[in-house]
Amino acid sequence: MMRHLLSTQDLGRDDALLVLDTAEYMATVAGRSVKKLPTLRGRTVVNLFFEDSTRTRTSFELAAKRLSADVINFSVRGSSVSKGESLKDTAQTLEAMGADAVVCRHPASGAPHRLAAWVRGSVLNAGDGIHEHPTQALLDAFTIRRRLGRVEGLSVTIVGDVLHSRVARSNVWLLSTLGASVTVVAPPTLVPVGVEQWPVAVSYDLDAVLPTSDVVMMLRVQRERMTAAFFPTEREYSRRYGLDADRLAAMPPSALVMHPGPMVRGMEIASDVADSTRSTVVEQVANGVSVRMAVLYLLLGGTREVP
Amino acid sequence: MTTPAPGRPTPGRPGPGTPGPGAPGQAGSAPGPRAGAPDSPGTAHTVLSGADIGRVLTRMAHQILEKTAGGNGVVLLGIPTRGVPLARRLADRVRAVEGVELGVGSLDPTMHRDDLQLRAVRPLAVTDLPDGGIDGRTVILVDDVLFSGRTVRAALDALAQFGRPRVVQLAVLVDRGHRELPIRADYVGKNMPTSRQEAVAVRLTETDGRDAVMILSEGAGR
Numbered sequence: 001m002m003r004h005l006l007s008t009q010d011l012g013r014d015d016a017l018l019v020l021d022t023a024e025y026m027a028t029v030a031g032r033s034v035k036k037l038p039t040l041r042g043r044t045v046v047n048l049f050f051e052d053s054t055r056t057r058t059s060f061e062l063a064a065k066r067l068s069a070d071v072i073n074f075s076v077r078g079s080s081v082s083k084g085e086s087l088k089d090t091a092q093t094l095e096a097m098g099a100d101a102v103v104c105r106h107p108a109s110g111a112p113h114r115l116a117a118w119v120r121g122s123v124l125n126a127g128d129g130i131h132e133h134p135t136q137a138l139l140d141a142f143t144i145r146r147r148l149g150r151v152e153g154l155s156v157t158i159v160g161d162v163l164h165s166r167v168a169r170s171n172v173w174l175l176s177t178l179g180a181s182v183t184v185v186a187p188p189t190l191v192p193v194g195v196e197q198w199p200v201a202v203s204y205d206l207d208a209v210l211p212t213s214d215v216v217m218m219l220r221v222q223r224e225r226m227t228a229a230f231f232p233t234e235r236e237y238s239r240r241y242g243l244d245a246d247r248l249a250a251m252p253p254s255a256l257v258m259h260p261g262p263m264v265r266g267m268e269i270a271s272d273v274a275d276s277t278r279s280t281v282v283e284q285v286a287n288g289v290s291v292r293m294a295v296l297y298l299l300l301g302g303t304r305e306v307p
Numbered sequence: 308m309t310t311p312a313p314g315r316p317t318p319g320r321p322g323p324g325t326p327g328p329g330a331p332g333q334a335g336s337a338p339g340p341r342a343g344a345p346d347s348p349g350t351a352h353t354v355l356s357g358a359d360i361g362r363v364l365t366r367m368a369h370q371i372l373e374k375t376a377g378g379n380g381v382v383l384l385g386i387p388t389r390g391v392p393l394a395r396r397l398a399d400r401v402r403a404v405e406g407v408e409l410g411v412g413s414l415d416p417t418m419h420r421d422d423l424q425l426r427a428v429r430p431l432a433v434t435d436l437p438d439g440g441i442d443g444r445t446v447i448l449v450d451d452v453l454f455s456g457r458t459v460r461a462a463l464d465a466l467a468q469f470g471r472p473r474v475v476q477l478a479v480l481v482d483r484g485h486r487e488l489p490i491r492a493d494y495v496g497k498n499m500p501t502s503r504q505e506a507v508a509v510r511l512t513e514t515d516g517r518d519a520v521m522i523l524s525e526g527a528g529r
Contacts, residue, residue: 018430025415025431034468037418297418302428 004116004123005295008134008174016141016177022294023142023287029066030290040069043300046099047073048090048115049126050106055261055285056126056136060103063292069300072099087111091118101300104128122299130164130225136260137170139291141178143280144215146287147256152179157209158200159241160219160268163190164226167260168219172198183209187241189230206241210250217258218243218268234267244270248278256280350524351508354499357518360480363496364393367478368400370494371447372407380473381445382410386462387432389451392513393480397449410437414448416461436469446472447493451509453479456490481520483507 002010011019029035045064047057057073064071074094087106094102101122104112109129116123127133145151156175162168162184175182176199183201184191195202203209210216221237231237243257251257257269257279265271274281355363375381378401385394391413398411415432423429448462459477466475478494483501497520501507506523510516 022431025434028434032468033470037468038464039418039423298428301423303424303426 003299004112004125005134005299006112006116006123006125007132008137008170008177009132011134011174011177013177013179016138016174019138019291019294019298020142020145022298023138023290026066026293026297027287027290029293030286036066036068038068039297040064040067040300043069043100044098045069045071045101045103045296045300046094046097047071047075047126048094048102048104049074050076050104050111051127053105053127056105056288057103059285059288060124060126060135060292063289063296064101066289066293067296069100069296072097087114088118091115095119095121101296124295124299127166129166130169131166132170133166133260134170134174135288135292135295136167137174138295139284139288140167140171140217140258140260141174142291143258143284143287144180144256146283147280148214148254151175154180154214155183155212156180156215156217157183157185157213158217158219159185159206159243161190161221161230162186162195162219163192163230164222165219168217171217172200176200180215183213185209185241187231187237206243206247207250210247211252213251213255215256215258216243216251217260218263219260220262220264221268238267242266242268242270243273245272248273248276251278258284260284352522352524353519354522355481355497355520357512360496360518360520363480364396365400365404367494367496368397368404371397371478372401372405374476374493375445375447377405378407378409379445380443381447382412382437382441382472383447383449383478384412384414384436384441384462384466386448386450386458387413387415389509389511389514390449392511393451393478394449395513397478410439410444412436414462414465416458416465419461419464420457421461422457434465440470441466441472442470443473445474445476447476447478449478451480451511452507453477453482453490453492453495454485454507456486456488459490460488480509481507 029037047060049057061071099121101124102115102119103124103126104115105126106112106128109131111128112123112125125132125134141151148154158168158171168184172182183203185203185206188204191202257273259269259281261281263269263274265274273279372378383394383398385391394411398409401407401409412435413433415434417429417431446466448459450458476493479492480496482492482495482498485503499507501522504525508521508523510519512518
């Protein structure tokens, strides 16, 4: 296992499977009478969030606490960061405090990579700009494997704002490493430049790919990152790329509907689809804790010196 | 679990210690040639053959029945990797002797170890408790080799996560001495005094394709 988790592109197949298998163990902890393990006693995990994210931060916090690590939440609001402190100064502060792991979310792509060069502890990328969100992809793969028994050989369709989605990028790399075939579906304006370098097929027609999809992963339209008009109206986007009951009916009966959250009901996903038994949205949240426990254990559970 | 010295570098460990068995000599039915470390470096010395292991396990099954008044409320929990098939074999023998069905499961103590930071990260194994849990039961932990006692200590902590057994006992195929904690086994297949330079290797059909217990002196297959 490596020292940092910055990108799913760095994860080989064996590493990825080790995370999923370890998460399988962690998932059993949630069912015990005592939901806490002493494994990371005495280790300090810092949640360093330069962007608001209640669910990811809470998930990491719970994961670290279930492993008995000490957790410090370092959020931008009210800290020196909003007074102009640089990322490097923040890193040095954390270093001086003896952080064993830094969970970093940042609006700039690549910020966790920079951070990794400045701190001695492990850095976990919890979402950087429009680049990557590796633990989300790992929990998605974990959810798929638990529901459908495997990832290899499945057809996974990722739909929506691919351009601004770090979830999409991380999933594309991870799922193809694990042997799934991935299709991205988006309006032409929301398909990133350079997509031809990705191990994916690209389509602009959702209805054409639904009948052959084992998993349909819906992405949120990230208005906060949109600096131009990418589609005419929300209604038109929703009509062409939203998942409603009719489209759900066009999918194979065993196919899953996934969404990384937060959902915009009525926009990319209809409310009755989000609440259907085919939707894994709530499971994804629970699985997120197990997967993050697995990653924290694998990064912090052994000796610091790489043998 | 092949059991080389725990915490490999072993810095500052006191010299020779007191070699010798911790428990009194209830040596197995296979006295075998004394495991006096062969002088030639790099040798593997078989101490128990497959047939010997079979006899030892049969005796242990009888002892379990005797000591637990017929196996009433007993749960055998194997410690991965090789404790798990050993627990199953003991349950099979108990069934053959008295027709009693014991609970069988596995308990992975890894997350409770105190030496995690001394080595590369360890993969986790399955924990699988029999239906009915362990509350109020007699839990017998089963492992292949008892050495420092640290695995057993971790297993005791892991057990507390699942409930409160009435009694916890320990069954091991081999006790090789060198305890670092006040822990002893209730059922011992074979007491096997060793030096720290040696490793005890247990091979089982379920995990390795054959049954044997060997002493590897330095350099042999390590």
